[in-house]
Amino acid sequence: MSIGLTPYLRFAGDAKEAMEFYHSVLGGDLSMMTFKEGMNDDNPATTDLIMHSSLFVERGIHIMASDTPPEMNVTGNGTIALSSDGTDESDDAPLRAWWDGLQEGARIDMPLATAPWGDSFGQLTDKFGVTWMFNLSAVRG
Numbered sequence: 001m002s003i004g005l006t007p008y009l010r011f012a013g014d015a016k017e018a019m020e021f022y023h024s025v026l027g028g029d030l031s032m033m034t035f036k037e038g039m040n041d042d043n044p045a046t047t048d049l050i051m052h053s054s055l056f057v058e059r060g061i062h063i064m065a066s067d068t069p070p071e072m073n074v075t076g077n078g079t080i081a082l083s084s085d086g087t088d089e090s091d092d093a094p095l096r097a098w099w100d101g102l103q104e105g106a107r108i109d110m111p112l113a114t115a116p117w118g119d120s121f122g123q124l125t126d127k128f129g130v131t132w133m134f135n136l137s138a139v140r141g
Contacts, residue, residue: 006062006063006064007063007064007077007078007080008064008065008066009063009064009065009066009077009130010065010066010067010068010074010075010077011050011065011066011067011068011074011128012067012068012074013049013067014067014128015032015049015050015053015065015066015067016032016050016053016067017128018065018128018130019032019050019053019055019063019065021104021126021127021128022055022063023055024101025097025098025101025102026055026057026061026063026098026101027057028055028056028057028058028061029055029056030053030054030055031053031054032050032052032053032054033050033051033052033053034047034048034049034050034051035047035048035049035050035051035067035069036048037051038051038052039051045069045070046067046069046070049066049067049069050065050066050067051066051067052064052066053065053066061082063080076129077129077130077131078131079130079131079132079133080130080131080132080133081132081133081134081135082095082098082132082133082134082135083095083134083135083136083137084135084136084137085137086119086137086138092120092136095134095136096112096136098134099112099122099124099132099134102124102126102132103124104127105126105127106124106125106126106127107124107125108122108123108124109123109124109125109131110122110123110124112134112136115135118138119135119136119137119138120134120135120136120138121133121134121135121136122134
């Protein structure tokens with residue numbers, strides 16, 4: 001059995017731009033469906049909004065998102081945490097590349113640097129208001 005936890009992000013009209021940005025940084029397979037495509041919605045306020053999107057990067061890394069229709073409140077997206085487990089130093093390379101890519105237009109809340117517990121840790125809030133925490137575990141012998 002395989003179980004996963006998938007963040008579902010909600011945006012106020014910029015889900016398409018956000019997911020295309022995440023796809024450019026993280027890679028993987030991106031699919032998107034508008035309200036018109038998914039619900040045959042002809043309302044000009046919502047027809048081109050994203051009803052559902054899915055970015056499957058690799059096993060264990062999957063992000064879903066949608067636009068919130070104007071009549072609904074957009075809530076905060078919380079924090080996405082990405083980490084390596086310290087068993088293979090090569091696992092850190094994609095995490096560092098993602099950190100670098102997500103910095104475009106971001107606010108660096110805490111630079112990626114060695115933390116008191118020995119791992120490299122950093123936090124940023126991207127240009128869409130989503131907070132990302134990175135923990136690159138020191139290789140354990």
